[in-house]
Structures are given as C-alpha cells and as structure tokens.
Amino acid sequence: MKKITIGEAARQSGVKVPTIRYYEGIGLLRAPSRSDGNQRSYEPSDLKRLIFIRHARELGFEVEAIRTLLSLQDNPLQPCASADAIAKARLVEVEQRIRSLTALKAELEMMVEGCVHGRVDQCRVIEVLADHGQCAHHGH
Amino acid sequence: MKKITIGEAARQSGVKVPTIRYYEGIGLLRAPSRSDGNQRSYEPSDLKRLIFIRHARELGFEVEAIRTLLSLQDNPLQPCASADAIAKARLVEVEQRIRSLTALKAELEMMVEGCVHGRVDQCRVIEVLADHGQCAHHGH
DNA sequence: CTACATCCTCTAGCGACTAGAGGTGCAAGA
DNA sequence: TCTTGCACCTCTAGTCGCTAGAGGATGTAG
Known part of the structure; x- marks a missing residue:
C-alpha cells in the first residue's frame, strides 16, 4: 500500500x-x-x-x-484479436512513414550535396524547392 | 497577365x-x-x-x-548558407526520425508475430506494452 | 431569371499536450 | 513557532498547421 x-x-x-x-x-x-x-x-x-x-x-x-x-x-x-489489429494497423502506418521519410532523405541529400555554398541564385536547395520537376522521387 | x-x-x-x-x-x-x-x-x-x-x-x-x-x-x-543550414538541419531530423521509426517497427513486428491470437491474458501485444523490459531496443 | 458553384469573412475545433496565473499544502531548518 | 521554498491544486489559454462550418455575396451557364 x-x-x-x-x-x-x-x-x-x-x-x-x-x-x-x-x-x-x-x-x-x-x-x-x-x-x-x-x-x-x-x-x-x-x-x-x-x-x-x-x-x-x-x-x-x-x-x-x-x-x-x-x-x-x-x-x-x-480474445485479443482487436489488440492484434491495432498493432498491425500501426505497423502498416510506421512502414509507410519510413518509406516516405526515406524518399525525403534522398531529396534533402541531393539538395545539400548540390549546394555550392555560393549565392542564393545558384543555390540548389532553393532551386529544387521551387521546381518539383527536379526531384528524384515524385511520390511525395 | x-x-x-x-x-x-x-x-x-x-x-x-x-x-x-x-x-x-x-x-x-x-x-x-x-x-x-x-x-x-x-x-x-x-x-x-x-x-x-x-x-x-x-x-x-x-x-x-x-x-x-x-x-x-x-x-x-x-549567400545561401542559411538555406543550406535549414536543409541540413531538416536532414538530421529526418534521419533521426527514420532511425526511431525503424526501432518501433521492430517492436511492433515482434508484438504482432508473437501474438497467438488467443485471449488477452496471453496476448503479446498487451504484455509488451505493459512491460518495457521486453523490448528489443530500449532507446525509445 | 434562376440555379448552382464558387467565393467572402469569421469563429471554433482538431490532437496531444504545454504554459502560466493565482492560490494551497507540506516538510525541514532556525 | 515561524518561515522558506518546493510541490501541489484548479483553471484558462496557447501551441502547430490546418480544417469545418455558419451565413452571406458573387459569378456563370442555361
């Protein structure tokens, strides 16, 4: 007690x-x-x-x-079926989120690596953000 | 126009x-x-x-x-240094989030696989949630 | 002329807390 | 006993990035 x-x-x-x-x-x-x-x-x-x-x-x-x-x-x-279902649903969500974050990581790496640290008008970060067409993966 | x-x-x-x-x-x-x-x-x-x-x-x-x-x-x-810094910070965040989600994925998989679909008192999902000690990774 | 979609402003709600105001309880030292 | 100081109490409002809905005005097609 x-x-x-x-x-x-x-x-x-x-x-x-x-x-x-x-x-x-x-x-x-x-x-x-x-x-x-x-x-x-x-x-x-x-x-x-x-x-x-x-x-x-x-x-x-x-x-x-x-x-x-x-x-x-x-x-x-x-029966624990609903507990199982909740965990499974969460697992699917997590897997989806990992896939999407991995794609974002690739974009960000491209941006950061491409940046020559010059002026903004040559900056790859700004450029990629302005033009989605430059992205490697279009899924996001 | x-x-x-x-x-x-x-x-x-x-x-x-x-x-x-x-x-x-x-x-x-x-x-x-x-x-x-x-x-x-x-x-x-x-x-x-x-x-x-x-x-x-x-x-x-x-x-x-x-x-x-x-x-x-x-x-x-x-100079585009700040754009670069923002993108880099975001990249670090994303990498961290991926690591953490990957650990969670492992936990969830263990829960779901361990579940024998019986009654709640034998359910691995509930059991693991109640006792952090059963987790594979203690980082979360 | 009449529908009907689209637009306008404004306020309130979502999830999961977090911060702050203004006050009370409690344990320890002088 | 008194006081200091922290932990506790309730309550309201704020956070972020929208989203929903009320109640009304505008624009366009038939």
Whole structure:
C-alpha cells in the first residue's frame, strides 16, 4: 500500500505531471484518491497503467487506440484479436512513414550535396524547392 | 497577365483553398489584388510561391523555416548558407526520425508475430506494452 | 431569371499536450 | 513557532498547421 504523489508518479513513469492530470481529464487514467490536503495519491496499479500508456505513446499509438488497448487489458479473458489489429494497423502506418521519410532523405541529400555554398541564385536547395520537376522521387 | 481565382490556384498548386487563405493570414503569401466583387486574383508569381511552399511542406519543413527560405529566395544575391543550414538541419531530423521509426517497427513486428491470437491474458501485444523490459531496443 | 458553384469573412475545433496565473499544502531548518 | 521554498491544486489559454462550418455575396451557364 505504498501510495505516491503525482510528482513521484511522474518521476517513476516518465510522464510529466501536467500530462498525468491531462490523462485523468480525458478519462485515460482513473481519478486517484486524495490526501487530506486534496492532493492526488497514486497506487502501484495506477503507476503500471501510466507506464503502459507512456510506452504505447512512445510507440506512436493514438490516445483512442490506447483507450481500447487499456480496456482490453482490463478484460483478460476476451480474445485479443482487436489488440492484434491495432498493432498491425500501426505497423502498416510506421512502414509507410519510413518509406516516405526515406524518399525525403534522398531529396534533402541531393539538395545539400548540390549546394555550392555560393549565392542564393545558384543555390540548389532553393532551386529544387521551387521546381518539383527536379526531384528524384515524385511520390511525395 | 493571366490572373486566376483562388480555386484555380488551389487546383494548380495542390494547396487547398482554405489553406491558401490561411497562408495569407500568417503572412507566408502576400495578399493578392481583388476583383470588383472582392474576390482574390492571383498572378503567376503567386502561384510559383504557392508551389514552393507546398513542396517545402511536403518535405517536412516547418512554416517558420519556409518563411526564411522564401525571404532568401526573394534576395538572390545573398549567400545561401542559411538555406543550406535549414536543409541540413531538416536532414538530421529526418534521419533521426527514420532511425526511431525503424526501432518501433521492430517492436511492433515482434508484438504482432508473437501474438497467438488467443485471449488477452496471453496476448503479446498487451504484455509488451505493459512491460518495457521486453523490448528489443530500449532507446525509445 | 434562376440555379448552382464558387467565393467572402469569421469563429471554433482538431490532437496531444504545454504554459502560466493565482492560490494551497507540506516538510525541514532556525 | 515561524518561515522558506518546493510541490501541489484548479483553471484558462496557447501551441502547430490546418480544417469545418455558419451565413452571406458573387459569378456563370442555361
């Protein structure tokens, strides 16, 4: 029964204090009990939940997806197909984003390498931005 | 002197009509002349600027960076070192983002592959989210 | 002349926080 | 006991880059 303050919960979870209060406000985290002086007092289970949320956010899951994942975690006897679907959807997104960023990287490298560090009117960076036709990949 | 409406500018630039007005509001695009009936009337140079902006946004440059790039474009005799620096900074960001997304991809793949499609209490997706210690890369 | 698309301005909303104002609680040192 | 000083409280408003909608004016084709 070692209850902790919001500051301690922030330290142990890596989620900032105002963000914890924000999560409570949007109903992602239950409202904890309060001390005599009206201060939030968290139990170990709250901390676990907070760490779960932080980890999911780091992996890029949206708050709504996390809400679903948390409700699944609360009902361990349910089939986990929806958790799987959420993770798979996120995987597809991430793969897409990597492909697109890799194309951008190529463009930026071309710009930077082509720049002779002269005046703006000879600058390849400005030139490429002004004329999409000079891009290697037109997908973006 | 073939002036065009905002709708036509949107079609030719790929920037949506409300977004064009938004760019004017934040001073990224100059306010164009108006028709008798108070409708915006764009010149070819405005269209070029709009295409420049769209392209830069596609490459992930922030509006403030684009503001600088545009002011450089307006002064072609200046040295292009700052344009170069902006592009380089963006390149570093993109490379960082790719690295981080690649790590996330690995996590997600492990989650999805490990999932036996049973009940939530055996689900690897939920399990990994609850316990960061199971991640392959701890960098995120 | 009448539809109907397109244009206008203005305000509010999105996601996921973050910052700040203005006030209260609490623990430790003098 | 008093005071210092940090951590906590609530509430509102701001961030970024748009996007949506209300409510009305303009422009064009049949």
